[in-house]
Amino acid sequence: MRIDQLDVVLRARSGWEAVELGTALVRRHARAIWLPWVLLGLPVFAVVNALAWWADAFGLAWLLMWWLKPLFERLALYVISRGVFGDAPTPWQALRAQRHWGWSGFWGYLGWRRFSPLRALMLPVNLLEGSSPELRGARRRAIAGGAFGHAVLLTLTCMMFELVLVVGCIATIFMFIPFELLSDSWRAAWAMVRTDTPAWAKLGFNLACWLAAALIGPFHVGAGFGLYLNRRTEMEAWDVEIAFRRLRDRLQQAAPLLVLALVLGWPGGTLHAQQAHGVDELAAQDAHADTDPNADANADANADADADAEDEDAEAEDAADEPALTYDNDPANRPESVFGTASVDTAGFRQAVQRAYEDPLQSPTRTVVRWEPSRKDAADKDKKKAGDADADKGNARPKGPVLPAQIAEWVLWGLVGLLLLALVATAPRWLRWLRGTGTRRRAPPTAVVEDDIRVPDEVPPDAAARARTLWQQGRPRQALALLYRASVESMTERTQTALPPGATEAQCLRASRRMPDEADRTLFARIVRVWQYAAYAGRLPDDAEFDALASTLQQQFRWRA
Template sequence: MQIDRLNVVLRARSGWEAMELGMALVRRHAAAVWAPWVAVSLPVFVLLNAVAWWTDSFGWAWLAMWWLKPLFERIALYVIARGVFGDASTTRQTLRAQRSWGWQGFWGYLGWRRLSPLRSVLLPVNLLEGADPAHRRQRRRAIAGGAMGHALLLTLVCMMFEIVLVAGGIAAVFLFIPVDLLSESWRAAWELAKQDMPAWMQLGVNLLFWGAATVIGPFYVGAGFGLYLDRRTQMEAWDLEIAFRRLRVRLQQAAPLLMLAVVLIWPGAALHAQQGRPSNAKGAVAAPAGDTPSLEDGLAPASDAADTADAADEDGEEVAEEDDPPLTYDNDPDNTLVGIFGNEPVDTAGFRQAVQRAYEDPLQSPTREVTEWKRTDTDTAEAEKAKREAAAKGSSQRGAKGPLLPAQIAEWTLWAFVGLLVVLLLVTAPRWLPWLRGSGRRRRATATAVVEDAIRIPDVAPPDPAARARALWQEGRPRQALALLYRASVDTMSERAQVSLPPGATEAQCLRASRRMPVEADRNLFARIVRVWQYAAYAGQLPTDDDFDTLATTLQAQFGWRA
């Protein structure tokens, strides 16, 4: 796998972050995922439900669509697996690739592995890695070992989302039913579902299940693919491998420059080595330029150096006197390069670097931080204090000439505000001081008496309700008049519809019962008096005198009331 082509940031993630990465891949390639998904699943849905309609058995059609979900999940996995490497897939390419891609290890997910809750994270192992069956079994065990909990939760959450979408689609149908008919519609739907659900209703339920699976399925596959990528990153250290590959590319690009630098620096380094070769005290000639001594060559002639020293003593040269200072590490000639390596040239630069690295090693020269208290010098502290006081005095003298004028203005403004506040408190003291002491009296507003006109619907309507209602209207009791007309209309509706209403029946119950009246004019007139009564009783909107008189006359004539 060419992991250096991945266009996602590979790093150690939590399970939830890995699932979010997979869902982000699905959102990025949404058109390439859902277009082939619908192009494949919709014909299968139509075919299965057509056969189910013909056989009058829709239950097995829904079960077959649910069982074939891994067949559609292959499409989403193919698109996001190519998209993670930056390869965009068209609908035609995706559908064409389904003929031969990944069938070798897929058939188990339409058989004994169909009910596995780890399908989302294990499906990429079979379809993307292409290993032999024995190796696939080990790979599935390794991949699922660290992602089992998140894969189980992913399956459960996606299943709950599909159920919610189906239930929401069913409930959305009842949003278009009027409130007055809602209870009867629920009852009728329940009776249909309990006794014998019609074919169109079963087809609608199957369509809702297909839509929910189409919406949630790609996200389920994407989240499982994110878990799969995270597990492989953890087990195979993909993030480190990508970093090393990028480092190799950068070094390959810089290799010509490094070779050029070596070619340019090498002659100068050789010349510096020739000039830096040491000579002996007798003026011995340095080694030839072509001679390149090694470390063993520099250590070998130690006896020759000792013989040279003895020869110098024999020739009568000066030797150390007794009053010379004692030898230390700094003045001991044996600690010099000539004393250690002899007169043969050595690579002193490399030796110094090696020694320097040895001294810089924290294991060879450990350091520690020591904190100790020391007594401060009193004279020094007093001098610093006097210097600060002199500086502050000088700055105050310089500021007095003008730079402190804005500060003084601000200070005067604040003092003026404080004085104004004190004056306001003194002026208003008679109002807040008694309240502060607790002796103030609160003024209690006298509550006005609320006059309510109780609306009471008579239990029994009089024989001449229209005449009695007109009398109440003339007395200034319009609501009582409308209540009387409403009560009389309910009695007449009950007689003509041949229904018995329960005590305390609501307006909605009366309207539903009025639909049983055989004459449409009676139903419309009863709906009119109910509407006028509701406006008057609950909204406070009364009809005009002419409208009330027209309504009473119409009710009397239509319902046959006595004048």
């Protein structure tokens, strides 16, 4: 599964949070779910009820539609499972995909698993994972282990919602019956149901059951899919994996800069480079010595002299003390090792072997001298000096890198200093609590200022001038209310509509869309927004904004100056 392309935020959720996530996915893809559900369900409903009417078994039609409900749930699961990756199919694509998608693990839900209360949680296991039949049982048990209770309660809750919708549809009929005739109508309806229910009543009941299932079914599937996602997140740590993938992507982008910084800032980079350069020079000298015919004698003499002068080169001493392997001292060159007990003249063979040993390509033996820093000797010398200095105390303190320790000590002292400064700065707040006088005083409640807005019943023709007067008198809400009232009256005149008494701002905005001029619509939306900010949020415009708004309204709506 491409969890890095998921369109939801993965984290460890509780069971009911996972249910809410699934219902949110259903609301996001509502059109792609309910349209194919209705397009597929209406023909099936018509065919099933026609067969039931022909067989005079209307009572079994709703049961058959209920039994075929998993067929429609496949549609919702297909849309949600694609939409969670940002690839939501269209309604026609969802319908076409049902011909070949998910049939291998589905037939059990039209058979022995139809009564399972875990159907919404288990459908993704069978239809989305594509595991083999022998592994599905273990997989279902693992998924249901931590969500069994939530899945059962989810199924019962959806069943209750469907029951309430069906009862509500039936009760809606009696709401249109006058109250004085309600008891007689109820008795007549009950008698009709008990004795001989007409076909139209049975068809209406079946339609109500199907509509309730079509409305609640997608939410049932979506909530089960949310539980399934949450269980896989808990079991497989998807949220942690996504975090590590994002961290890897960020590190890959910054990898060249990190490598360059390490190369340039490594403390021993210069020393290692110099040592590598020295090793290359020694290797070049060794190669030159191999090509020089007198190099062996010179190398032996120099090796003896260096061995007498420098005892710390252990590798050179081992190489000098080890006897060279030649034809004479090699046990494998003895006649009995090669030819056994047979009497054979091996003079030619001896000469050939001797020439082979003399060939420098067959026995490339050479002496390599390496320069290495004598850190051990330097450490011993430091210990010796420290031991001489602390001879009276009888112990030697080894010298180590003290710079990091000093930096850490300075940081700790800096933190202590900051803590002391914070305590001194906040002393007026906490010192009185230590003294016992830290009683909290409740601030006196501020008086509520009520601004009674009075607008005349009839809007004056010079509304802008009156509004400016009210603004200068220090009554800004009155001024904005007058501008809003005059704008609403101008809008109704230009749209030729009548607003109901007490119309809200939203109703006025919807009515203003009928104005033919775009400038009029924009200006009316502006005055509505300014009035809402002032009336409900207490945000008043400044003098310049108010004067510009009044002038624009006066010019656009042709008020008298």
